[in-house]
Amino acid sequence: MTIATMSLSSFRLCAVSLDASFRSQTDSERRREQAVAIFDLLENNAFVPVGHGGGPYRLGLALMDGRLVLSVTTEKDVPILCHHLSLTPFRRLFKDYRLVCDSYSDAAARTLPERLEAIDMGRRAVHDEASELLREHLKSKIDMDRGTARRLFTLMDIITQDVAYRAH
Incomplete structure (x- = not known):
């Protein structure tokens, strides 16, 4: 089954929750970024656990031993899957993404629109x-x-950025 051949109303996320440690020690700006990223993810998504007949689904995210733990349940909290995703392959992309986002923020007030467009x-x-x-x-x-996937990567970036921020 592929996304293109299914009814997307059944194969979507209806909720995203973060491990309590992501919420408890973050500043208000980071909490706002997390809320916006979750809102964007929930607003428009196509999410299909392989081999499962339909949702909607709840996604729980946590960090454990340098891995992102994705826990998927049905809307009624019936467990579907738990997957530990190594973040190692994403490290360069997190770094590059943060650099370019920071460049955009730094340049926004003092750069020509063409330069902002290039960034x-x-x-x-x-x-x-x-x-x-x-x-x-x-x-x-x-x-x-x-x-x-783009919106989920954005949320992953915010989460890992939050962990790095608290480590310093």
């Missing part, structure tokens, strides 16, 4: 690369469209 094109390229890598690493467990 944003770089951000989109990194985002696309990361979303394809995420889809590739999850394809045996979860099928998702490119937009869902």
Whole structure:
């Protein structure tokens, strides 16, 4: 089954929750970024646990031993899968994504629109690369469209950024 051949209303995320440690020690700006990323992910997604007949689904995210733990349940909390995703393949992309986002923020007030457009094109390229890598690493467990993978990568970036921020 592929996303293109299914009714998307059944194969979607209806909730995303973060491990309590992500919420308890973050500042208000990081909490806002997390809320926006979750809202964007829930607003428009196609999410299909491989071999499962339909949702909607709840996604829980946690970090454990340098891995992102994705816990998927049905809307009624029936367990579907739990997958530990290594973040090692994403480290360069997290770094590149943060650099280009920081460059955009720094340049926004004092740069010509053409320069901002070029920076944003770089951000989109990194985002696309990361979303394809995420889809590739999850394809045996979860099928998702490119937009869902992009939004999930954004949330992963915020989470890992939060952990790095608290470590310093």
